[in-house]
Amino acid sequence: MIATVTLNPSLDLNLEVDELKIDDVTRIKHSKLDPGGKGINVSRVVNILGGPTVAYGFIAGREGGQLSLFLAEEGILNSFVALKSGNTRVNVIITERGTGRQTRINAVGPRAEVEDLEELKNRITRLGGGICAVSFMVFAGSIPPGLSHTVYRYLIEEVQELGIRAVLDTDGEALKYGVKAKPFMVKPNTYELERLVGREARKEEDVLSAAKEVLDMGVELVAVTRGGKRAFLVGRDFVYAADPPKIEVVSAVGSGDSFLGAFLLALYRGLGYEEAFRWGIAAGAATAMVPGTGLMKKEDFEKILDMVQVEELE
């Protein structure tokens, strides 16, 4: 099973309008409420591809209840710790049909206390063995108010002690500190990688040297995705590269999460790194074809998979 942990999930309200009018009324042409948060996206993609997944994290208030219900309706097991006050955040994404312009209005999210963190730690460490053995546990997204940026380090150390391979996908200080726990894998995009190593990594040679620096921090596998540009999968004794297919991009929000979900499911099913990398690239591209925060369709993924080629560089 592939477990995910989302500390600051959301409900994402996607609104389509012709044109966003300021100081005036704008009519909504289409609206859709999606569960949101990076770990949750990973679980949803695993589920779309027919894999087993469980979503952990924090929820709060009625919005939190709704989030849990959304996942249950999709057939995704979830076990969220309910925070004592506040509400799970609702983000608003407005897409203008005329220009394709996207306006994102993000909420901060409810406050988590140290006791909530302990409860979460107890839940995710209880699943170490038994019928629900967890192969990978993904820690993804931002840290909610109330918790320190060292929280991923703490949780990753706890689960890796049980033999679960931790995967970290976050940014800034959370990533810097989380990496100190030596997770099995990280999946930065260009900007996250640059902030992690503290220098620019736009040219391919700079991306590769930055990725190798991350390996030296004790990580086993670094996947660097760069939107529509060539992505790299770097391990201790290999480097793979793949060009994302040319597709009609509608909204790449959640593409990285889709990459991760498909990549890990492929590994879980016993496929090698090269094939798993193809799955990841295809899943990211398939999600980029869907508007707003929507995730990939399985049919698109299957079609695109044939178009993806992986090259071994080293």
Ligand SMILES: Nc1ncnc2c1ncn2[C@@H]1O[C@H](COP(=O)(O)OP(=O)(O)OP(=O)(O)O)[C@@H](O)[C@H]1O
């Ligand atoms: N414009 C694009 N064209 C084709 N494929 C794309 C495009 N954008 C993203 N993808 C696919 O999705 C993968 C991940 O995308 P990206 O690097 O944008 O992730 P990300 O920044 O982590 O996204 P997020 O955090 O919102 O999920 C890419 O490696 C690629 O396979």
Ligand SMILES: [Mg+2]
């Ligand atoms: Mg990402």
